[in-house]
Amino acid sequence: xxxxxxxxxxxxxxxxxxxxxxxxxxxxxxxxxxxxxxxxxxxxxxxxxxxxxxxxxxxxxxxxxxxxxxxxxxxxxxxxxxxxxxxxxxxxxxxxxxxxxxxxxxxxxxxxxxxxxxxxxxxxxxxxxxxxxxxxxxxxxxxxxxx
Numbered sequence: 001x002x003x004x005x006x007x008x009x010x011x012x013x014x015x016x017x018x019x020x021x022x023x024x025x026x027x028x029x030x031x032x033x034x035x036x037x038x039x040x041x042x043x044x045x046x047x048x049x050x051x052x053x054x055x056x057x058x059x060x061x062x063x064x065x066x067x068x069x070x071x072x073x074x075x076x077x078x079x080x081x082x083x084x085x086x087x088x089x090x091x092x093x094x095x096x097x098x099x100x101x102x103x104x105x106x107x108x109x110x111x112x113x114x115x116x117x118x119x120x121x122x123x124x125x126x127x128x129x130x131x132x133x134x135x136x137x138x139x140x141x142x143x144x145x146x147x
Contacts, residue, residue, distance in 0.1 A: 005038030006137040008111040019096055019107060019145040026147070029095030034076045036111050040136050043071040043113035047131075048081070049124050052096065054105040055087075062086055063107065064093040065127065067118040076111075084121040091121070096145035104144040113137040 012032040013019055021027045034048065046069035055061035065084030069076055083092035098105040114134045122130060 025095040025097030
């Protein structure tokens with residue numbers, strides 16, 4: 001997948017650092033703020049995904065899917081996005097909640113710049129399959145969490 005100028009950062013989560021408890025499932029799961037820069041001119045929409053590949057499930061655990069985001073540099077207005085499904089059975093952000101003693105889990109926050117809008121509320125897997133041809137750039141922010 002293409003990687004060039006697109007950058008994803010967060011004032012709440014340091015890349016490579018530990019996610020603060022306030023964003024975790026057992027502490028209220030406050031939604032972290034995200035910022036994007038370097039959006040390619042051909043992008044018509046952004047999508048945001050948070051996935052834990054270390055979860056003890058066949059395909060990891062998706063914590064967040066958010067679609068319909070404007071391709072505008074700066075803070076991402078998550079309230080203006082369209083929440084998609086998480087693997088907890090709901091929509092929107094669900095905080096980290098790895099099993100006790102399971103060690104550090106990595107949480108990949110991805111932003112995708114797309115050449116066409118996402119229709120509906122696809123799961124992470126459906127989105128990656130159905131929109132792979134529309135991704136012009138992607139960027140990620142990785143952080144860890146353990147209990």
